[in-house]
Amino acid sequence: MNIQLGPSQFARSLRPFLLTILLVTPFCLLRGPLHWHGYSYFLFLPAVALAEIFFGFGVGLFAILLTVFIATYFFIEPIYTLWFSPAQLPALALYALSSVVIFGACEGVRLLVQHVSDVRHRASQQALGASEAARPKQRAVSVDMWRGFVLCTIFINHMPGNVFEAITFRNIGLSDSAEAFVFMSGVAMALAYGRKFNGGKEWDVSLTLIKRAVKLYGVHLLLSLAGIAIFAAGAIAWHAPGLMAMHGRDLFVKDANTFLFGIISLGHQLGYFNILPLYIALIVVVPGLFYLARIHIGLMLAASALLYALTRFYGWNLPNWPIPGGWFFNPFAWQFIMAIGIAAGLAMQRNRLVRSKPLFILASVIVFAGAFVVTNGFGLSFGVRDAVYNWLDLDKTNLGLGRLTHFLGLAYFIYCLGISPKLASLRILQPLIVLGRHSLLVFFLLSLVAAFGQVLLLTGHNALWVQVALLVGGVSFFYAAARFSEAEKAAGGPVMVRG
Secondary structure (H helix, E strand, O other): OOOOOOHHHHHHHHHHHHHHHHHHHHHHHOHHHHOOOOOHHHHHHHHHHHHHHHHOHHHHHHHHHHHHHHHHHHHOOOOOOOOOOHHHHHHHHHHHHHHHHHHHHHHHHHHHHHHHOOHHHHHHHHHHOHHHHOHHHHHHHHHHHHHHHHHHHHHHHOOOOOHHHHHOHHHOOOOOHHHHHHHHHHHHHHHHHHHHHHOOOHHHHHHHHHHHHHHHHHHHHHHHHHHHHHHHHHHHHOOOHHHHHOOOOHHHHHOHHHHHHHHHOOOOOOOOOOHHHHHHHHHHHHHHHHHHHHHOHHHHHHHHHHHHHHHHHHOOOOEOOOOOOEOOOOHHHHHHHHHHHHHHHHHHHOOOOOOOHHHHHHHHHHHHHHHHHHOOOOOOOOOHHHHHHOOOOOOOOOOOHHHHHHHHHHHHHHHHHOOHHHHHOOHHHHHHHHHHHOHHHHHHHHHHHHHHHHHHHHOOOOOHHHHHHHHHHHHHHHHHHHHHHHHHHHOOOOOOOOO
């Protein structure tokens, strides 16, 4: 069929591109009177976001290319050329990365909004009836499976120096289990409490979350003291005082009273025991995120992204005490990935988390690029990792954009593959589901066993059979404890700590 594009249709097709140029133009015009510095082109990011939200995928890509061109020509020395000095390359690469992150987030929000307004989609939902009602349970099983997988990964990574570290996914990408843990926690929060909150039980959900935060606070205190006891016992048993000189344990040796007040105030956090304080801080803000999401998921993500941006720009963080500095996991930054997890969970619950082919391609590129960098070009180009790591934003404390981009790409890549329900149905992976259902109990136990494993490895007890015994024995112990907790619940007895 021959379709001819008339003048009016052609003009309408150009309108989004012309409006995008108008969105970008004011930033160029303000350069002269305001004497902006060379990094001012980062303020083009709102124009990229608006172009994607209002006009869609193609125009959003056009906005990225346009702003990169304008930045290179007008903002980066020497101006009025397409050349730039090597010193400006990291900033320009960071801008491109930021644009891609915002572009991907806005594309997801735009597609979600589109599905909300899709009447045919709602009609198909009603027609599916009972079979559709069973899907959230399958999704919850899949979430539990990945939570169990992440917990096992954390267990391995919390014993540095063991041979199994080489097979964890941080060795093939720019992110690690920390991003996965917080993101999956957000997904689980949305699946567990999202409908209740939106159903008028705001205070019930908020009270439940506050109680959970208090429980986590008690678990953190117990873990910190137990960790000190394990390392102190190792230092005495194997005459290794150096065990008490690392990861904040030296303060206990120097001043135990101050150490205890620091632990109680959350101002002093031991290495490998510092993710629960982050989780506590994030749980406190979950009701606020739910409230914004009830108005619009895009509003919640926008508010969270704004807090993240301000945190990165002004260096906000909660302070340590008594040792100067800030929290190892900055909650003002890490709340962003929790918010993204909540948005994904709410979309899953409503069956509105879409699979976009362009986004899947973008996610695939991100995953492939991360693996290429971390593995030095898959072992073919040594030095790539060191060269790129010098300018990529991979700060773990403040959730660097490189880490965030890679994890979101990895998560969306796995989601689009559609393998989670199939994996969750495999008998061999059922233990992971059990571990994920009892994530808090398992995290408590793995922290203690990992501390014991660190003592063994640091004191020279690092034979291969010891490492295998730690991994197999530890995971088996966690699984047995989780099964025992389920048996207690089934029998009506006291339930152990649940995730």
